[in-house]
Amino acid sequence: MTGAPLFHELTARQRIAALADPGSFTELLPPPERLTSPYLAQLGIPVSFDDGIVIGHARIKGKKVYLAAQVGQFVGGAVGEIHGAKLTGLFKAAARDEVPCVLIIESGGVRLHEGSSGEIAIAETMRAIFECRALKVPTIAVIATDIGAYGGIGILSTCCDFRVMTEHGRLGISGPIVIEKWMGKKAYDSANRALVWKTSGGKTKYLLGDADALVHDTADAVRDGISKLLGKSRAVSLTAVKARQKELAKRLKKFGAATDPDAVWKGMGVRNIEAASLASGPEFAALAKRGK
Amino acid sequence: MEKFAKSFPSKPLGAKTAKPWALAGVVGSGNLEVLMERGGKPADAMECQVETSIPGYKASWLAALADFAHHYPAGGTKITINDQGAPPVLVNLRLRQAYDHLTKGDK
């Protein structure tokens, strides 16, 4: 039962080291360059040498990729000016060089301390992602930790071609506490972790098709999951967007009145809820028949 | 925020290190980040710069850094620390980890 370190417990740098082919990672704009936030000191918050995101290029199973990992522990992985610039530059380089881009996400969205610079950076990054997709350059988001992908980064992750998730990851825009505040505790109890994960966690996202792969919480499983998607890219076209809207309308019709996430799971083909709750990765996928 | 810098006498680093720089730790509540770089002068001093969001523990910092400089040949290194209230045990652990990565590489 022990052995392989869990992916969600690794640091950002350890994740990169575990996903990249040994020795293949070269960091861009590394810590010695001291590109730190110009704003945090005024707020009594220490800066970080990489401003919360490690970027560079590497090889995954021999294939060249641009690879980045956000540092969730540093101001919640939130995007500020420098972090945002690194993110934008990364996807722009991917488009320029026609090299796939993989982002290990761990972020609550915009760094409020830095105001609009984070917003602007996320918007520019999304544009760069669409540039990649127009050139058929694969863009992959990995969402595998409790901090998850929220706010502007939640939106950004859905702009990528693919999302690889584990049961630990969660994907959304408003966090559970905000939802509870607006909808009331009866409608959504943010302290109910099972509810939070059943509504925005990796397993549910996989069932609904918002995540393209659900893997075990180990570096090897994540690496395999990424590698399987590196050759593919989906164009963003009007037809595709309209089809997606139709899917979502169907989903709303089917589950819009549901008051219990188990109803969604059952509706998506899960028969044994208890077993499915305990299962992870491919075992969960096997217990569920993913429908649209 | 409190900021201070001090040099500690230390036996010189070996002629070659696996990497020119190494980073250990993460800036977060109760945590710290240590950047250790070659190229400090003189070769028998460990140059340290600490920036911390919890003022008032300078004596404790200086003692931990002095102990490290005493136990490890770290002369000629530049150590820069961003701290958000890490306890000394973590400080020691990160200094050791950064030193290991710098001298022996990442594995």
Place this chain on the structure above:
Amino acid sequence: MITAKSAKRRQNKSERIARVGKLARGKFVSPGNVPEVLRRIIEPGDILCLEGDNQKQADFLANQLATLGKKDLRDIHLVMSCITLPAHIELFNKGMIKQVDFCYAGPQGTAVADLVKAKKFPVGAIHTYNELYARYYIDLTPRVALIAAAKADRKGNLFLAANTEETPAIVEPTAFSDGIVFAQVNEIVDKLPRIDVPADQVDLVVEAPYPMHLQALFTRDPAAITDVQVLMAMVALRGIYEKYEVQSLNHGVGFNTAAIELLLPTYGERLGLKGKICKYWMVNPLPTMIPAIESGWVESVFAVGGEVGMERYTAARSDVFFTGRDGSFHSNRAMGQLAGHYAIDMFIGASLQIDINGNSSTVSKNRITGFGGAPNMGCQPTGRRHPTKAWLKAGAEANPGPGSPPGRKLVVQMVETFQAGRVPTFVEELDATDPGIRKALHGVTPVMIYGDDVTHIVTEEGIANLAACRSVAERQAAIRAVAGYTPVGLKRKKRETEDLRARGIVQLPEDVGVRPSEASRSLLATQDIKGLVRWSNGLYDPPPQFVDW
């Protein structure tokens, strides 16, 4: 021959019960009548025991009591082990209490400190559990006891279920001194699974409108255990558990000891220690014990109370846990504490503050938490006579004089040198010596465990063997040696520390065969609650706050 005095006490009880009159049907009171019944059965000046155990609370009865006023109830001498509910604090705010004797106030520690500052907390003493129960038979015999039970039958027999805790210790002295026992129960049924308290010791019963307050106090999420705690656990396992061959023990509940429990099936197994250590336990049924139990380390566990979520697992493992004829769990705080005093090789726990003489306390002027069971577990049982390997080995190191027993219990304090917020654990003088606190406690500093009773202190820096020290000065130097970079630790003298290390009185991790770089969470038998559920084959039911699936 019935003397005038005993007739008087028995007669007074009959009068109180008679006053209840039509407000009860036989023994049974309806919830709406409770405040009036309380008013009629309690008299001014009474010693009143309110069941505020560590875990379960007679909260319905407490809440009803708190609706009364000073004109209804005054000059009450309140005796209770744990002050935990806002309703308890309310009794003081209303000025009903003449004196309080208790053991622990964790959840209300700040409120109690505020009451002390406002001179509204007339305390007799802070006790350790068994000490208070003992006084129920001597000078603190309750006249009225308000208790909590799981179920009652139509005759008034009570079933206490897993959380027996101290109910028998309260009921017996009260019932046998013509006191009144009033129980709140979750449910009244026709037939009980088993009888824990016979009806003739119970005077009044109410079926409460809500289940008794019961908290999962001892569940520690493995996901919150840090690498530093794993390091300390490894050091403790090698430097103490392995060295002394600790066969019987109590773990003060916390993340440090949870790390030790989760290292047994992995690190402990690797060291070949199964069967040599940790066979007999006095501890609550902690979820983090599951992997060690399932791996065959544990012969038996007796507990002072239950733990929410462990009902099915403990029933299934009745080969290890004490269970009743009905198959469900049984506990007993008084007996568990007694076992923890005389019958175990080692107590290991943590504290918030330790001074240079090894005295510890959790009391400060802004937070008065009290002691709980620690003084009892963490003291030398000089009445003990039976030998074990660990007792004799620790005794030999302590070099006792001709007027002392040859063995010593291992009393270990395991602490990180800094608490959260960089507050040092080690201090020159305890916060508990604050004059305001000492005045409130009639001149006694509330020390939880005394340095003379401590055999070892374990920190992330290493182990200090206090038992092997031969003078006060030597003991202080040993403590400073493991106090890291706290102001206390920074005063250590290099030469003294080196000498202590050469003599084995101070041991660093390397000295006991532990490399700090090895210390990692991945060594734990499981790293999250879900893993514990898997280890238990689905029998562990974690409380909702721990479930994220």
